[in-house]
Structure formats: structure tokens, C-alpha cells
Amino acid sequence: MNKIHGMIKGTLIVIGTLSIVLGVVGIFLPLLPTTPFLLLGSACYIRSSEKLYKWLIEHKKFGIYIRNYQEKRGIPLKIKIFSIGSLWLSIGYSALFIVSSIMIKLLLFTIAVGVTIHILSLKTLK
Structure with a gap:
């Protein structure tokens, strides 16, 4: 069971990281949305890596997007x-x-x- 759990965590980290990369690319490419990819990345990180989730939420550029959404500020x-x-x-x-x-x-x-x-x-x- 631990091996499967580790594989799931690893997969979520990979998906989360790819989502963050796409979110960053979306800042520069108009047809690629930033916020949904950052939200997907945070959802993956919160389920797989407390360290990566904390880094993302506290990031000075990306964290505000996620916090505003999560806290229903708009x-x-x-x-x-x-x-x-x-x-x-x-x-x-x-x-x-x-x-x-x-x-x-x-x-x-x-x-x-x-x-x-x-x-x-x-x-x-x-």
C-alpha cells in the first residue's frame, strides 16, 4: 500500500508542477489561462507535498491568485x-x-x- 501511496504522491507532484509551469507560461501567452492552472497545481500539491503547497501559497506573485480564490475574495x-x-x-x-x-x-x-x-x-x- 505504501508503494501505491508514494506513486500517487509522485504523480500529483508531477501534475502539480506541470500545471504551475503552464500557469507561468499563461502569463505570457494570452490563450493559456494562468489562474486555473495555478489552482490545479495547488490542489495537487496540497494532496502530495506540504512543502510545495506552502511554497506556492506564499509565493509573492502566484500566491495571491490562489489565496483570493480560496478565501472567496474574488x-x-x-x-x-x-x-x-x-x-x-x-x-x-x-x-x-x-x-x-x-x-x-x-x-x-x-x-x-x-x-x-x-x-x-x-x-x-x-
Whole structure:
């Protein structure tokens, strides 16, 4: 059982680290969202490494994104607009030009609607 537990922890650390890297890349690439990747990274770290989770939460640049979300303070309006715009551009492009299956297109649009509702339901930071 310990070996399986160790493998799960290791996998979560790898996924968390990849998510953090994608979040950092998202700062510079407009179509890649930062906050969701940082949140995924923190979720993986909290289940696998207290040290990495603490580092991320206390990081002077990334920690604020996660703390604001976790403490339900909200997210800035600019981030909401950018997130929703990026979401719809990327999912719209994929659904219209990449995916051929009607079911997958419907699934993509359903996900976009759900994520949009979630983002809009968060408080807006001033």
C-alpha cells in the first residue's frame, strides 16, 4: 500500500508542477489561462507535498491568485473578462474548426457555459 501511496504522491507532484509551469507560461501567452492552472497545481500539491503547497501559497506573485480564490475574495474584473474571452475563443475555435463530432462540440460548449457561470459567480475584486 505504501508503494501505491508514494506513486500517487509522485504523480500529483508531477501534475502539480506541470500545471504551475503552464500557469507561468499563461502569463505570457494570452490563450493559456494562468489562474486555473495555478489552482490545479495547488490542489495537487496540497494532496502530495506540504512543502510545495506552502511554497506556492506564499509565493509573492502566484500566491495571491490562489489565496483570493480560496478565501472567496474574488478575482479582478480584468481577469474575469480575459478568462471568459480566452475560454470562448479557444473552445469556439476548437468546436468550429477542429472537432467534427456533434457530441464533442456540445460537450465543449456545455463546459464553456459551466465555466463561464462559475467565473461570473465569483466576486469581483476592485
